[in-house]
Amino acid sequence: MERAPFATFTVAVSMILLSFAVESCLSILHQDLMINTKYTPLILNHGLDTTTTTMVMPLYYNDSNKFVNSASKHSRRHLQTRRPPNARMPLHDDLLINGYYTTRLWIGTPPQRFALIVDTGSTVTYVPCAGCEQCGKHQDPKFQPELSSTYQPVKCNIDCSCDNDRKQCTYERQYAEMSSSSGVLGQDIVSFGNQSELPPQRAVFGCENVETGDLYSQHADGIMGLGHGDLSIVDQLVDKGVISDSFSLCYGGMDVGGGAMVLGGIVPPSDMVFALSDPDRSPYYNIDLKEIHVAGKALPLSPKVFDGKHGTVLDSGTTYAYLPESAFAAFKDAIMKELHTLKQIKGPDPNYNDICFSGSSSDSSQLSKTFPSVDMVFNNGQKLSLYPENYLFRHSKVHGAYCLGIFQNGKDPTTLLGGIVVRNTLVTYDREHEKIGFWKTNCSELWERLHISTSPPSLPTSSNTTNTTTDMAPSEPPQYDNPGVIKIGLITFYMSVSVKYSDLKPHISELAEFISKELAVNVSQVHLMNFTSKGSNSLIRWAIFPPESEEYIANATAMDIIARLNENRVHLPDSFGSYKLFQWNIEPPPVRTWWQQHLVVIVSISVFMIVLGLLASGLWFLWRRREQSLVSYKPVDSAVPEQELQPI
Known part of the structure; x- marks a missing residue:
């Protein structure tokens, strides 16, 4: 007996769509397989000693890597006709326990986080940089210029001291308590936190190569310079016309640390x-x-x-x-x-x-x-x-x-x-x-x-950050679409191991568990990409995927993974012999077609149509059986259940 035409058409279309959806799934999977003690008084008594080194810089910096002298800088600040947005930021730590207050600043694309001492007596903002010859162990990983797609060195010019080897401007600061900081100058995107009305801005900052004294031993990463000076973060933002020429600090009391900054x-x-x-x-x-x-x-x-x-x-x-x-x-x-x-x-x-x-x-x-x-x-x-x-x-x-x-x-x-x-x-x-x-x-x-709302401003957002709140503001980078921002979909790296393939293969799952613990990720995120062996040595390419429910790795997590790889902070048991990690790389999430992005909808529609088709077929079947029951049939002498279930 023939099938009902409607049911046949419905099932046929549904199977075609389901086949396409499955093919899209496999395509995506294929693509996916391809980061107090009593603090020293005068901790930063900035140059009140006449022996302090002073660096003379031009009046402001423009985006073309050239310093420009402007005699009208002071008068320009009085011509603003409306109040620009401000950057509200939390303060952390405790004045007498730590000796300072810090705020969080994010530098680079994707953003790298730093805890910086807010310092009105300093005119340069600086952080320890990768490859620093003499930097202490601080709160966050060092800044990695090569990981930022928006980083640019400040090239040598007549207005700055110059590192002739790097052809890059340098800075040096010495303080009365005998600490010092020196390094090169770079510029990059600087972000101020989720409570900031002010979107990320390009700014010049110091990339530390050497730090001494309290700067070397302190827990904070570096200094946020709020003083008068052309390299001051305040002066730079004022000269760009993005804030008015003012800022505020509010330190917590004797029993409560933290505070606020604008x-x-x-x-x-x-x-x-x-x-x-x-x-x-x-x-x-x-x-x-x-x-x-x-x-x-x-x-x-x-x-x-x-x-x-x-x-x-x-x-x-x-x-x-x-x-x-x-x-x-x-x-x-x-x-x-x-x-x-x-x-x-x-x-x-x-x-x-x-x-x-x-x-x-x-x-x-x-x-x-x-x-x-x-x-x-x-x-x-x-x-x-x-x-x-x-x-x-x-x-x-x-x-x-x-x-x-x-x-x-x-x-x-x-x-x-x-x-x-x-x-x-x-x-x-x-x-x-x-x-x-x-x-x-x-x-x-x-x-x-002050009757100011603490909710984040309503500005363009990006889903590439995770919001967590501490004290009066989030501790994660702001949710703006920074120019050139990279969403990290995959971090890969190589591991050479002095173990034969045959001996290592049974322990790959165990090795993946150790790697996940060392990189502070779930073991489900650690995937073996390929495996080659020569003699008693093996070469493994590993990949760190986003968590199962995410499309990409959070920036903070990616930076932590990369820092651990870069600084050789991955330690495996001796049973795996001698090993070396090298050549890490980051990859963006795969670009998906319209069909792939709407795969769930396609599959849902397909399943719905299949169910609808089956339901229609079932109803038609029942109707036909009812119609046939009105006709006299001879009984089946030896009917078995299978015969009764055969299609009509």
Whole structure:
């Protein structure tokens, strides 16, 4: 008996589509088989020593790798007609535990992450680079220029010191605590985090070849230079016209680390107090401090004491505060006169002659009941009130004891105000109007207190990043479509092993498990691509695929894999003999046709049509059986189930 025409057509079309879908699947598979201790005071007391090396650079940098001199730079900043977007960024770490605060910056395409000390006293942003001759072990892998499709060296020109071998501009920075950094200059895409309104920008930065002193031993990767200078990240962004000439820092309090940072302008709170800052007075950010009051009484000092040498300098890279000799003596005496119920004790570190007191509350919010208020009065009559947490640090060995975090600055007449003075204080460096603002607040709740949304901005996004949130902002790179961004679909590398093929073959699965553990990926991501053997040596090509539910490897994961391969941080058991990893490579995800990209839809439609066809056939079959049941048939004497199930 003939099949129903509709059912026959439906099944035939469905089988054709299913065959095409399976062929597309196999094609895709084929393509897929083809990355405190007490920190040293004056940690970054940037050039307050007259022996500090200074590098003279031109006024701004353009995208053609040529430095350009512009006399109109200062006036150009005042011509902006609207407020450009800003980059909101979180601060991490703790001032007195780590000695600094850091922010996260991403450099390159795809982005490579770095933890950088925010430093208003430094004018260069720099990170350790691959091949660094003398760099310490830091928080993140070194920058790999060869992995960035957008990296360019800054070529030698008349305005920079030059590495003649590399034909590349160089930089060198030395600091008062005897640490130093030197290397070459490059430029690349810099990204600021998911809370930034500011999209990634090209910027010049230092690629470290040598670091010494605290810079070598610190956990942070490098420095983010926020000072006045042509290589400063702030100056570069201002000169490009992408932010207004301002930035802000807000350090967490005594019991809460972290904080917030803004590159660009913000609307200042109505009760923010301001001090004038004269850029011609000093190369550092200074304020016109006139008096210091303790418990409402002015210290018996001439205002000139705060105007020596560089004046009164704000330095976010310095941990504590340092006063000229006469000012420190007056401040110490005034504080001690107010501490009637406390006992003076020795400091926690015998290497320092700290002034400490016991007998106070361990609750930092109650310190104002024991320690006096301190006010800094500016020439305009406005004053910044300091809480005890702004001039004290906890004694690490005695419960309820505190020490002065303000010291004598040797014989140097400069007044240096480090991060301790501005804890839980929003500090706005309004360079355009030559003033610095101070606003007492809880920095861990800054966005809420400024009534600023903490949700990421609504801008073009790319699915090549993973969002994870810590503190006040995500710790992953921003979701912008960076120019030249590469989605990594595959990381391959070779392994030479001094084991015969016949001996190694039974242990390939075991070897893949060890590799997955060393590269911190799932074993399902580790695939053997090909295997050759000669004598007692074998050569294996491995590939690291994305996780099963992903189309490509996350940038952070890829950079970690590549860093482990590059730095020989893959260790296998001795049973595998001597081995060597080399010649790693990255490949983008395979480009798929329209049919391949819509494979799931095609398969779904095909399956649906097959089911529909079978259902139609079944209904037609039942209808025909019902029709036949009305006709008289002779019984089948020896019918078996198979006969009854044969098609009509």
